[in-house]
Amino acid sequence: MNIEAAPKDVGTPSSAWRSRADAWEFLGYAFKQLAKSRTGTGGKTANAALAEQAARALSLLHAVEIYWAAPGQTAVRQLRAALDAGDFRxxxxxxxxxxxxxxxHGGAAPLPSRGHGPAGTGDAEDDGGGQAPDDGERPRFDVLVVDDLTAEEADSLKADLLAQRRPGDAxxxxxVVVPSYEDALVALLLNPAIQACILRPGLVAESGQPLGRDLRAYLSTHTAAAPAGARPLQLILALAEQLTALRPEVDVYLTAGVSIESLAGSLSRRFRRIFRKQDHLDLHLSLLSGVAERFRTPFFTALQEYSRRPASVFHALPVSRGGSVVGSPWIRDMADFYGLNLLMAETSATSGGLDSLLDPHGSIKEAQDLAARAFGSHQTFFVTNGTSTANKVVHxxxxxxxxxxxxxxxxxKSHHYAFALAGAQVSYLDAYPLDRYAFYGAVPLASIKARLLExxxxxxxxxxxxxxxxxxxxxxxxxxxxxxxxECLAIKPDLVFLWDEAWFAFARSHPVFRRRTAMAAARKLVASFGDPYYRDRHAEQAAQLWDPVTGRPADDEAWLQTRLVPDPARARVRVYATQSTHKTLTSLRQGSMIHVFDQDFEERNRESFREAYMTHTSTSPNYQILASLDVGRRQVELEGFGLVQRQADLATSVAQAVARHPLLKKYFRVLTSRDLIEAPFRKTGPAMPHRDGLAALADAWEHDEFVVDPSRLTLDISRTGIDGDTFRHRYLADGHGIQVNKTSRNTVLFMTNIGTSRSSVAYLIEVLVKLAESFEEHRSTTAGAGRRRTPAASDDGGTPPLPDFSRFADRFRRDALCPDGDVRAAYFEGYKDGSTEYLFAEELGARIDAGLDVVSxxxxxxxxxGFPILVPGQVITRKTLEFMAALDTKEVHGFDPERGYRVFAEPEPAIARTAGPERGESQLV
Known part of the structure; x- marks a missing residue:
């Protein structure tokens, strides 16, 4: 934090956690130094300058601490009084x-240092003397109260509620008491420790706080304003809707003075419970119960309880309860390394509350239901062997x-193998290429619509x-x-969608990212289809896109140029999402989930889904993975928002460091939206929206066809003269212990996650600076010798353009009008005796140049x-060979360097083709 420039208002929500933490840390340093050495001399002494910086930090905290329970504004006022009085001690x-x-931890409440039983069950640790566990040992959360109270009234309310505490509370x-509609929204955006909101009739509409420009812009553009001149109940209902939209995991309560019986029946959808103002005990218990419900981990708890029971094992799994390990002189180091709990929790039994993954009716079923609530799905299914398997199940x-x-x-690649198993006709879509960086973007909507119209x-x-x-x-x-x-449903109303969100599970926890998740979008569409205004929009558009006389659609160009509105009477929302929980949230490796939001699931897919799940799911699933999925879901609901907000902000701080440091920016550059997303797909201007604040981020995520996940940093290393694979292994992993899992010819991908710390970010920046210094030193020592392999100029590595999908061979196509092919037929034909041969690139090139079609x-x-350059049945082109020749990756699945490419033995006759553009598919004639 730059104390010299500390703002006096509430600034950017995305970095508020960091600014706040830095301000408190600086105050500790400043008061310690001021207390050590006081000076009585006048003028601008070092102490005076330090006191001025402390005053700026307190100004910042005065603006934001209203939204936190502790330390809070009272502490800020006391510190300011001590500073002004010179009473530094x-x-x-x-x-x-x-x-x-x-x-x-970004404003998060302290976590317990020792384990507890399920919250709300009375299993919290107790010293046996009736004393409550130390507050530092219990999870703490903040409760937001929205009411325009005087200081005395607020203190009285706090005293009344906190007096209900009991020793056994988990x-x-x-x-946190705020007066207004606007303050309530700001509190939820800034303070991730808030787990519940209590709305009271005395709230007002506008904030009296000096909100920063970013917050003002976000509130005015991306949240519904408080209804002008609204009665208290209308204001409360509007606020309840907005709070739920921002943080759906947070419980919202209503306290009213009169007529709550008449309110209860009509407002139950918006509030967890409604209370009279005097019902402090019930409200207190409800606050704890609401958090306890999210804290509950049915399967993890059942597994813990099982591991504590005495048992004799007379079935499979010798490792269960450590039987084959702890008594062995040869492998007991396994128990030393992993700990006895892991072995005690290993079992192949489905008794004792452990349930069966293949036929869940108990703790696993409960855990999956809680995950469905957390991620906004109709149903959620746990997968213990990765999203590769999840994809195969859905397909x-x-x-x-x-x-x-x-x-x-x-x-x-799991999708492609799934098609070979399922036997579907595969119609490949091409994403827009980023040739300079040797990877693809995403598939433009216009391309998808064009294919459906085709x-x-x-x-x-x-x-x-x-x-x-x-x-x-x-x-x-x-x-x-x-x-x-x-738009796809406007063309094909019963189309089923599978969104592979392997790297996007965290997005559910952030109000901006959430809107681009499959489950949130599906829910939004269902709500839209029920709106009479939406039906009117469709009717108006249909009059333009369909001929009322012939009943035929207008020309395809009109459909391509129009933002299509589906017929809500015909469209069915059938959406599936697969997520690698272990990649971006807390789970052991291979822990994944399938989320289902399918209006026709019960009628059209339940049985086939069950059979597919049985086909691909092990009858011996790893219980530790299942338990970690259960715990990971708990974390999503209780602290996901703060962790995800922090992960994006830390990535932005790395990008800013690279852009500002004079030596770093000489050799490295973090690619921005302008580099990764072509201009036609961007309506908003900022190169890095998250850097410009929450409002700019929300604008881009609402309006642009494609956006960039701000927690990912693609570092262009062209100017180092080093290829990505070498940079990853030699310079990062081997040299400094920094792990990344993707590079291209001239880029390295860094990803922050919910476990990334400020220290690790600082270390990354430090390593990049050291590397840049070594490049600079190398450059200076070799310049005189005429060797400048580390230039401060662009070096794209000479990678040829990325090859689009060519086409399927004729015998694997259904007709000449559409591009789909039968991957399954090609896949299995390739294993018939004598059907294939191996050719090196030179032989392949010669056949291609001779006009023959060589088929993979x-x-x-x-x-x-990481994407298939070739699939079974695909015609190999010269572009493919050129791209493969330029790659320097050591790992190529499906290619044998000792024998070459495996192709079908009988090359097909060349197909006459019209000349087409250099990129793009040939046209059959």
């Missing part, structure tokens, strides 16, 4: 007393031989069953999910970039 003592309450809480449940699936060719022209739209897209991509490109589904018999997937 008193201020220092006050700060020492506040130390347990000073923010350390949690402790403090109250097998929806697809069948003969139906068509549209899919981004750049998606994870099938409609061919009379085959009824065969199209499903579309699969990756949101967000490995490199952080995020779709406008709602718009894609909306398998998948070829380089890592990086």
């Amino acid at each position: 008193t201020g220092l003592e006050l700060l020492r007393g506040l130390a347990p309450m000073v923010p350390g 949690f402790t809480y403090e109250l 097998q449940s929806i697809l069948a031989p003969g139906v068509v699936v549209l899919v981004d060719r750049n998606c994870h 099938y409609r022209r061919a009379g085959r739209l009824d065969e199209v069953k499903m579309i699969t897209l990756t949101n967000c991509t490995f490199d952080g490109i995020v779709y406008d999910v709602e718009r894609v589904m909306e 018999a398998g998948f070829v997937t380089p890592y990086p970039p």
Whole structure:
């Protein structure tokens, strides 16, 4: 934090946690130094300058502490009084007393240092003497009260509620009292420790706080304003809707003075409970109960209880309860390393409350239901062998031989293998290329619409069953999910969507990111389809896009140029999302989830989904992974917002450091939205919206076709003269212990996550500076010798353009009008005796130059970039060979360097083709 420039208003929400923590930390330093050496001399002494900086920090805290229970504005006023009086020792003592309450994790409440039983069950630790556990040992949260109270009234309310505390309470809480509608929204945006809101009739509309420009812009543009001249109840109802939209996990309560019986029946949807003002005990218990419900982890708790019971094992799994380990002189170091609890919790039993993953009716079923609530789905299913398996489950449940699936060719290889298993006709879509950086973006909506219209022209739209897209991509490109589904449903009302959100599970926890998740978009569409205004919009558009006489659609160009509105009477919202919980949230490796929001699931997919789940799920699932998914869901609901807000802000701080440091910006550059998203797909201007504040971020995520996940940093290393793979291994992993899992020819991808700390970010910046210094030194020592392999100029590495999907060979296509092919037929034909041969690139090139079609018999997937360059049945082109030749990656799945490419033995006759553009598919004639 720059204390010299500390604002006096509430500034950018995304970095408020960091500014606040820095301000409190600086005050501790400042008062300690001031107390050590006081000076009686006049003028601008060092002490005077330090006191001025402390005053600025207190000005910042005065603006934001109203939204936190502790340390709070009272502490700020006391510190300011001590500073003004020159009583630095008193201020220092006050700060020492506040130390347990000073923010350390982005404003999150302290977590227990020892384990507790399920909250609300009376299993919280107790010393046996009837004393409450130390507050530092219990999770603490903040409760927001919205009412325009005087200081005395607020203190009285706090005293009344806190007097209800009991020794056995599993949690402790403090109250944050704000007067207005606007202040309530700001509090939820700034303070992640808030777990409940109490709305009271005395609230007013506008804030009296000096809100910063970013907050004002966000509130005015992206939240509904307080209704002008509204009665108290109308204001309360509007606020309840907005609070739930911002933080759906937070419980909202209403306290009213009169006629609560008449309110209860009509308002139950908006509030967890309604109370009379005097019902302090019931309100207190409800606050604890609401948090306890989110804290509850049915399967994790059942597994803990099982591990504590005495048992004799007379079935499978010798490792269970440490039986084959703890008595062995040869492998007991396994128990030393992992701990006995892991072995005690290992079992193949489904008794004792542990439940069966394949037929859940107990603790696993409860855990999955809680996950569905947390992620906004109709149903959620746990997967213990990764999102690769989750994808196969969904595809097998929806697809069948003969139906068509549209899919981004750049998606994870698990989808492609799933198509080979399911037997669907695959119609590949091409994402826009980023040739300079050797990876793809995402598939433009115009391309998706054009493909659907192509099938409609061919009379085959009824065969199209499903579309699969990756949101967000490995490199952080995020779709406008709602718009894609909306416009696709206008062409094909029963289209099923699978969004591969392997890298996007965290997005549910942030109000801006959430709107681009599959589950949130599906829920929004269902709400829109029930709106009479939406039906009117569709009717008006249909009059323009359909000929009323012939009943035929207008020309395709009109459909492509129009933002389409589906018929809400016909459109069905059938949406699936697969998420790698272990990639971006807390879970053991391979812990994943399938989220379902399918209006027709019970009628059309329940049985096939069940069979697909049985097909791909192990009968011996790892219980530790299941338990971690249960715990990870708890964390999402109780602290996800703060953690995700912090992860994005830390990434932005890295980007700013690279852009500002004179040496770093000489050799590195963090790619921005302008680099990663082509101009036609961006309506807003900022290169890095998150850097410009919450309002700019929300603008981009609302209006742009594609946006970039701000927690991902693609670092352009072209000017170092080092390729990405070498930089990753030699300079980062081997040299400094920094792990990344994706590079391209000239980029390295860094990702912050909910576990990233400020220290790790500082270390990354430090390492980059050291590397830049070494490049600079190398450059200076070799310049005289004429060797300048580390220039401060662009070096793109000479990578040829990324190859688009060429086409399927004729014998694997259904017709010449549409591009889909039968991957399954090609896949299995490739394993018939004598059907394939191996050719090196030179031999392949010669055949291609001779006008022959050479067809791949398998998948070829380089890592990086990580997408299949070839799939079974695909015609190999010269572009493919050139791209493969330029890659320097060591890992290529499906390619044998000793034998070459596996292709079908009988090359097909060349197909006459019209000349087309350099990029893009040839046209059949």
